[in-house]
Amino acid sequence: MKPNFIQKVTNWGNFPIVEKEMKSEDSFKKIKDFVINHNEVIARGNGRCYGDASLGEHIFSTKKLNKFISFDRLNGILECESGVLLSDVLEISVPQGYFLYVTPGTKFVSVGGAIASDVHGKNHHAEGCFSEYVIEFKLMTENGDIITCSREENIDKFWATIGGMGLTGIILTAKFKLKNIESAYIRQESIKAENLDEIFTLFEESESWTYTVAWIDCLQKGKDIGRSILMRGEHAFQHELPQNLTKNPLRLKKKLQPTVPFYFPNFALNSLTVKIFNLLYYKKQSKKEVKNFIDYETFFYPLDAVNEWNKIYGKSGFIQYQMVIPKETGKEGMKKILETIANSGNGSFLAVLKLFGKNNPEAYNSFPFEGYTLALDFKVNSKLKKLVEQLDSIVQEFGGRIYLTKDSMSRSSLTNYLKNVQSSKFVSLQHKRIINNNS
Amino acid sequence: MIVLGSTSEVAQAFVEKALQEGEKFEKIYLFTSSKETTERFARHIDVMFLQQSEVIELDLMKEIDYNQFDYVNSNVLFCATGYLGDGTEEGLYDNKNTEKIIDINYSKLVPVMNYFAQKFESRRSGTIIGLSSVAGDRGRQSNFIYGSAKAAFTAYLSGLRNYLFEKKVHVMTVKPGFMATKMTEGLPLNPKLTATPKQAAACIYKAFKKQKNVVYVLPIWGVIMMIIRNIPEFIFKKLKL
Ligand SMILES: Cc1cc2nc3c(=O)[nH]c(=O)nc-3n(C[C@H](O)[C@H](O)[C@H](O)COP(=O)(O)OP(=O)(O)OC[C@H]3O[C@@H](n4cnc5c(N)ncnc54)[C@H](O)[C@@H]3O)c2cc1C
Numbered sequence: 001m002k003p004n005f006i007q008k009v010t011n012w013g014n015f016p017i018v019e020k021e022m023k024s025e026d027s028f029k030k031i032k033d034f035v036i037n038h039n040e041v042i043a044r045g046n047g048r049c050y051g052d053a054s055l056g057e058h059i060f061s062t063k064k065l066n067k068f069i070s071f072d073r074l075n076g077i078l079e080c081e082s083g084v085l086l087s088d089v090l091e092i093s094v095p096q097g098y099f100l101y102v103t104p105g106t107k108f109v110s111v112g113g114a115i116a117s118d119v120h121g122k123n124h125h126a127e128g129c130f131s132e133y134v135i136e137f138k139l140m141t142e143n144g145d146i147i148t149c150s151r152e153e154n155i156d157k158f159w160a161t162i163g164g165m166g167l168t169g170i171i172l173t174a175k176f177k178l179k180n181i182e183s184a185y186i187r188q189e190s191i192k193a194e195n196l197d198e199i200f201t202l203f204e205e206s207e208s209w210t211y212t213v214a215w216i217d218c219l220q221k222g223k224d225i226g227r228s229i230l231m232r233g234e235h236a237f238q239h240e241l242p243q244n245l246t247k248n249p250l251r252l253k254k255k256l257q258p259t260v261p262f263y264f265p266n267f268a269l270n271s272l273t274v275k276i277f278n279l280l281y282y283k284k285q286s287k288k289e290v291k292n293f294i295d296y297e298t299f300f301y302p303l304d305a306v307n308e309w310n311k312i313y314g315k316s317g318f319i320q321y322q323m324v325i326p327k328e329t330g331k332e333g334m335k336k337i338l339e340t341i342a343n344s345g346n347g348s349f350l351a352v353l354k355l356f357g358k359n360n361p362e363a364y365n366s367f368p369f370e371g372y373t374l375a376l377d378f379k380v381n382s383k384l385k386k387l388v389e390q391l392d393s394i395v396q397e398f399g400g401r402i403y404l405t406k407d408s409m410s411r412s413s414l415t416n417y418l419k420n421v422q423s424s425k426f427v428s429l430q431h432k433r434i435i436n437n438n439s
Numbered sequence: 440m441i442v443l444g445s446t447s448e449v450a451q452a453f454v455e456k457a458l459q460e461g462e463k464f465e466k467i468y469l470f471t472s473s474k475e476t477t478e479r480f481a482r483h484i485d486v487m488f489l490q491q492s493e494v495i496e497l498d499l500m501k502e503i504d505y506n507q508f509d510y511v512n513s514n515v516l517f518c519a520t521g522y523l524g525d526g527t528e529e530g531l532y533d534n535k536n537t538e539k540i541i542d543i544n545y546s547k548l549v550p551v552m553n554y555f556a557q558k559f560e561s562r563r564s565g566t567i568i569g570l571s572s573v574a575g576d577r578g579r580q581s582n583f584i585y586g587s588a589k590a591a592f593t594a595y596l597s598g599l600r601n602y603l604f605e606k607k608v609h610v611m612t613v614k615p616g617f618m619a620t621k622m623t624e625g626l627p628l629n630p631k632l633t634a635t636p637k638q639a640a641a642c643i644y645k646a647f648k649k650q651k652n653v654v655y656v657l658p659i660w661g662v663i664m665m666i667i668r669n670i671p672e673f674i675f676k677k678l679k680l
Contacts, residue, residue: 003625024624026476067479068486080486081479092487 015317032144045113051408082112118163125357163365167421183249196226274347330372444520452640544588616660
């Protein structure tokens with residue numbers, strides 16, 4: 001048997017699927033050989049971007065760069081290789097009283113992927129993007145050199161790489177700050193909103209909370225548009241915890257993780273099932289307002305509770321469409337978007353709304369800016385392309401942009417905030433698609 | 440714990456698994472032919488578990504001075520040393536390839552194993568875990584040089600188990616089937632028959648706790664190899680395996 005590194009590769013949305021070379025190495029020397037000996041290379045972390053951002057001709061998987069390097073337990077500064085997952089970080093940091101400053105809605109992303117996408121969490125309005133807490137990282141550039149990038153050293157490369165979607169090189173290691181926590185629990189309040197006006201008011205009233213997010217039932221029409229549940233939370237202090245949690249406040253009990261065993265058949269997810277799901281989700285909470293303490297996994301990573309849930313979208317896959325629209329016109333834009341979706345009959349199983357705070361102008365490749373952001377999952381089908389085009393037009397009209405790490409279909413004018421990353425060595429399918437679209 | 444072949448992903452996963460399960464070791468001795476990558480692993484377990492370890496260079500293809508390992512002592516030995524080399528078609532008539540396969544998997548490895556076995560014997564306690572291979576269960580045309588060396592190693596472990604039984608030392612033979620590791624990277628393996636290093640480590644750890652003698656990493660391999668071992672020779676010789 002001769003080695004064959006060509007394989008089927010696809011990211012979280014199972015769309016698109018490519019057959020390309022994918023290789024992983026743990027020795028920097030071998031990684032250098034790989035970079036030098038190939039024309040078009042792109043790094044791939046854990047493939048949790050939804051679309052084609054980490055796909056390319058020659059994929060370098062950071063799977064084997066999975067070692068910790070150092071942990072300054074006094075100051076909460078961690079250094080690790082880029083393929084270490086945020087879940088690995090939490091495993092060692094939480095019991096020691098540290099948490100990630102910024103985490104996306106899944107903990108199964110790599111540190112390299114978090115930097116390359118400059119991910120945001122439910123606390124963007126309060127604490128910004130992942131990059132705010134990155135002290136430095138080591139980057140392998142086009143000729144295989146390894147450079148240290150920080151706010152003092154190789155500053156250009158530092159900022160271009162943040163949110164740079166892997167197009168500036170391969171991040172090998174990274175050092176970043178963690179935040180102190182007293183417990184592994186979150187003090188949470190969930191509040192039902194009947195419509196868009198109510199949810200926007202709730203967001204603005206909740207600005208002093210560290211974490212806020214809303215789930216929208218996006219099949220509602222007319223006066224019910226924007227029916228949703230807002231969740232806001234704070235890391236719980238030890239003294240606030242209910243009695244039963246005070247014994248071991250930094251440790252969670254092991255939970256059973258169900259796995260979706262196979263791809264669901266195509267008919268399983270249609271507008272009716274989505275409608276029922278959203279109704280149940282909304283009705284589950286019968287009271288207008290619920291206050292409770294929940295563990296951090298349930299609060300930050302509800303979707304991680306089911307392994308491989310992406311398979312419920314069937315073999316044709318799905319996309320996530322995430323945009324941001326400036327705050328002033330956000331309400332109007334969101335309304336138009338939700339109306340368009342409701343009319344298309346292409347329901348979204350999952351719709352998450354958030355208010356972004358001010359962006360860091362230095363991190364020019366980061367997606368977030370002050371305004372409302374909505375993330376929607378859509379099953380890939382023949383009508384989807386048209387819906388994406390319609391949504392793109394609305395986003396354009398309102399001066400918004402699209403999140404590259406989730407994109408696989410949008411028009412390039414919504415993704416052209418990406419700057420200073422043009423390279424003949426590091427090339428992704430996404431970048432090619434966007435450039436071609438430009439012409 | 441003493442680890443031979445510390446760059447092996449299974450060995451590393453086993454160390455992590457044992458530490459996660461709360462096993463305590465005064466020190467972990469990481470023997471390796473590649474110091475750079477093993478030092479990274481040493482830092483890694485220090486960060487994760489505050490586990491002290493020491494990286495010791497050991498190249499089976501070079502003369503070994505055993506005196507320098509006098510101080511190395513532990514209750515568990517995990518041997519993951521192995522070398523796949525080229526398969527039969529590419530490598531049968533290449534003597535260098537043949538020698539290296541036999542040396543690393545058997546002839547140069549056994550004296551090292553003996554050296555540590557003696558320490559276990561004099562302590563009258565402990566467990567020795569050796570990674571052999573299903574390839575050693577029956578010689579097949581595709582890789583019988585490797586298979587024969589592993590067969591010899593399997594026989595060695597079995598004899599050692601027998602010899603050390605009275606001396607209160609347990610010896611466990613592990614036969615991984617296909618594993619998704621550096622050794623097999625890029626080969627088109629059937630995912631149902633292939634274990635990840637993590638899976639393998641979990642299974643080996645369980646068997647270690649239960650003091651098993653011979654374990655197949657995925658149970659299905661026990662069945663497959665039973666069938667393969669029992670095919671009559673006059674049929675077997677005609678098969679393309
Ligand atoms: C359920 C779910 C929820 C999510 N929620 C959020 C959220 O709330 N907020 C948010 O911001 N994102 C969210 N995401 C998206 C996810 O955080 C990003 O796509 C993240 O970048 C994925 O990391 P990864 O390690 O899987 O990288 P991949 O998906 O493999 O790659 C993503 C990008 O990073 C680049 N890259 C990866 N590793 C390296 C490296 N070592 N060096 C250079 N470039 C590299 C790739 O080239 C690619 O462009 C979510 C995704 C899922 C599946």
